Amino acid sequence: MTDDAYLFLVGDPATPLGASVAVVKDLGCLEMPAVRAWLDAHGVTAASPGVRLLPPEETGAIPDDAEKLPVPLTDEELSRLRHALMPGALVRVEDELLAYRDCAGERDALLARAAAVGVPPHRIVELTGEDAGTVASATRGQGRPSDPVPQQG
Known part of the structure; x- marks a missing residue:
């Protein structure tokens, strides 16, 4: 090759x-x-x-x-x-994967930005479907310290 x-x-x-x-x-x-x-x-x-x-x-x-x-x-x-x-079907799926990569690559910045403008961590979890631990890690130091991140279960 x-x-x-x-x-x-x-x-x-x-x-x-x-x-x-x-x-x-x-x-x-x-x-x-x-x-x-x-x-x-x-x-x-x-x-x-x-x-x-x-x-x-x-x-x-x-x-x-x-x-x-x-x-x-x-x-x-x-x-x-x-x-x-x-084949066209593979192209469409690859395009979706690229869109996901582009979106996911900005995930932590988006989560931190949401917390910085005051979106409560539990609401970020609800809206994104992200794990509460992921949200807590990405938003550490953002938002109000009294806003706990609920664990999904």
Whole structure:
């Protein structure tokens, strides 16, 4: 396995291997002189249907005789590539997981902010569904010290 994604050519555009560069969109690597030279050498453009892209973990599927070029992708570009290769249901679930991560990553700050403006800890527990211990830990030093956090049971 390599750390680079690969651009490669397929002889038949109906081949299901890889993602079309046009589907992934806005790839910074397409501006690299080496990539432009590779495309020119093969008489294709990035929009050509036979130009495909695979993420690092799948490059072993590229046929040995295929013309290929390693290309660096940003994390965001790699995520778009992986989504382009997934069935729709998996993409939706991954999007939900990313939204959860983004929300959960701000959890402690949100809990502390709620306590700082006066939301009682027991109400934070009710509204968020978070464990009372989690709320107590995140809100320590916020709100009124006389507000106990009830234990759920």
